[in-house]
Amino acid sequence: MRNTTNTSRDSNRYAVILAGGDGSRLKSLTRAISGDDRPKQFCPILGGKTLLDATRERVRLSVPTENTYFSLTAKHEKFYQAALWDVPERQRVVQPENRGTATAILYSLMRISVEDPDAVVAIFPSDHFFTEDEKFMAEVDSASRAAELESQSVVLLGLEPDKPETSYGWIEPAASLFGSEPGGISRVARFWEKPTRRAAEQLMISGCLWNSFVMVGRVAAFMEMFKRYLIGPFSMFDISKKMLRTSQEKPLIRAIYSWLPDSNFSSDILERAAEMLMVKRVAGVGWSDLGEPQRVLGTLKDLGIKASWSPALAA
Numbered sequence: 001m002r003n004t005t006n007t008s009r010d011s012n013r014y015a016v017i018l019a020g021g022d023g024s025r026l027k028s029l030t031r032a033i034s035g036d037d038r039p040k041q042f043c044p045i046l047g048g049k050t051l052l053d054a055t056r057e058r059v060r061l062s063v064p065t066e067n068t069y070f071s072l073t074a075k076h077e078k079f080y081q082a083a084l085w086d087v088p089e090r091q092r093v094v095q096p097e098n099r100g101t102a103t104a105i106l107y108s109l110m111r112i113s114v115e116d117p118d119a120v121v122a123i124f125p126s127d128h129f130f131t132e133d134e135k136f137m138a139e140v141d142s143a144s145r146a147a148e149l150e151s152q153s154v155v156l157l158g159l160e161p162d163k164p165e166t167s168y169g170w171i172e173p174a175a176s177l178f179g180s181e182p183g184g185i186s187r188v189a190r191f192w193e194k195p196t197r198r199a200a201e202q203l204m205i206s207g208c209l210w211n212s213f214v215m216v217g218r219v220a221a222f223m224e225m226f227k228r229y230l231i232g233p234f235s236m237f238d239i240s241k242k243m244l245r246t247s248q249e250k251p252l253i254r255a256i257y258s259w260l261p262d263s264n265f266s267s268d269i270l271e272r273a274a275e276m277l278m279v280k281r282v283a284g285v286g287w288s289d290l291g292e293p294q295r296v297l298g299t300l301k302d303l304g305i306k307a308s309w310s311p312a313l314a315a
Contacts, residue, residue, distance in 0.1 A: 013144055014119045014219075015063040016108040019052050019080065019126040020073040020098055029293050041126040042079040045296060052083055055126045061137040062144075063122065069093055069112060071104040090245070096254045102263035103233060106226055107253070110237045113219045114244050120144055122216040129299055131286025139183070139282045143216045146185055146278065153278050154217030154225065155185065156270075158209025160283040164200035168289065169193045169211040169266060171279050172203070181281070188277040191270060209281060212289075213266070225273045233260055 023030065023040035030036070030043045041052040059068055070087060072080050072094045084092065093108045105123060112119050122140055130136045136157075143155040158171045170193075173186035191211065192203060226234040236256050243252050270277065288299050 010062075010064060011067075012116055012119055013063050014067040014069065014112050014116070014121045015059045015124060016069045016071055016093075016105065016112070016121060017052070017055055017059060017124050017126050018071050018101065018104055019055075020071045020076070020095055020104050021101075021127075022073075022098060023127070025292055026290075026296070029296060038079050039076060040290070042076070042083055045290065046129060046299065050083065051128075051290065052126050055124055055128065058130065058133045058137060059122075059124055061134055062140050066091075067119075069108050071095070071108045073098045096257045099257060099260050100262040101265040102226075102230055102268050103257075103260055105222070105265055106230070106233060106237055109219055109222050109226075110241060111244055113223065114241060117219065119219045120147055120216065121219050121222065123214065125213050125289075127290045128212070128214075129286075129288045129290055132284065136282070136285040136287070139280065139285070140214065140216065142183065143185075143280045146280065147216045147218060147221070150278060151218050152221055152224070153276055154215050154221050156188070156277060156279045157212045157214045157216075157282050158279040159212050159285070159287050160281060161204050161208075161210050164197060164204050165210065166197055166200050167194055167292065167295075169213075170195060170200070170203050171209045171211050173207065173209065173279050173281070182283050183281060185278050185280045188274045188279050190274055191266070193266070193271070209279060210287070211266075212282070212287060221276070225269050225276055229269050229272045230263060233263065236260070 019041045021039060026040040027037060029045070030038055030040055033043050033045065042050055044050050069091045070084060070093065072092055074094055074096050093111050095104060095107060109121060112121060122144065139157060143157060147153065147155045156171060169191060171191060172189040174189040176186040192199065192208065195203060236259065240252050240256065243249055288295060290296050290299065
């Protein structure tokens with residue numbers, strides 16, 4: 001296992017783990033496992049470990065623990081207080097309401113930018129599974145170095161597909177000299193969201209990639225995307241930035257969230273900002289997005305895990 005002591009090389013590297021979603025598509029699964037409606041990230045779905053715990057362990061391989069922030073939602077407090085008992089308050093970004101992934105990312109980035117305007121930040125969903133955690137985080141390290149050099153770009157990690165999946169988003173890389181090589185980095189041509197079976201087959205043939213929604217960039221590069229494509233929410237946070245990390249933050253954030261509409265980072269930002277994006281080709285890390293019950297069951301089957309609750313879910 002790699003050592004992630006806080007050296008001068010990685011002291012400006014940060015992570016945001018997105019753990020504020022409601023996980024509505026997995027309600028049947030969470031009820032079967034835990035007997036309540038807790039969100040999937042707080043459920044021990046695979047091997048007795050929660051998805052959030054697994055994500056924390058994975059991120060720890062690359063990012064110092066003191067630089068790892070958690071995007072949370074206030075109504076889940078009884079779950080995250082226990083799960084994150086060892087995480088200081090400064091690293092908990094608690095939203096008064098869930099307003100979608102774009103708002104969750106924006107608030108977290110604003111908090112980090114107050115602490116370190118030069119931060120290089122990696123964004124991680126909390127509902128992913130990898131069979132090769134160390135290999136994947138080595139790819140994140142490589143993407144971080146690319147983001148440090150290409151300071152105005154955000155680097156997405158695109159997974160080489162092994163089937164024409166129709167429920168994932170896809171990334172079409174722009175043509176480049178080495179972009180089709182393993183680990184290669186290209187500009188982004190466009191996104192394809194949940195294509196038809198025929199379209200997915202063609203995307204796979206043409207070298208397109210699954211969008212993992214893991215991305216790395218300088219905090220300023222992320223902020224520029226918000227400034228261009230989600231100007232209203234960005235402006236509200238930006239003019240209030242000096243009040244973050246003060247006693248005025250909680251009432252201020254409640255006021256801001258009361259005005260904000262729901263916003264999706266993929267559709268409202270990424271799909272409009274292709275010229276600011278790069279994609280790194282990643283293979284052999286055994287990735288699955290555990291966003292749907294049948295995908296969870298498929299992963300358990302692949303791992304040879306027989307969960308006591310899975311027959312009830314399948315039924």
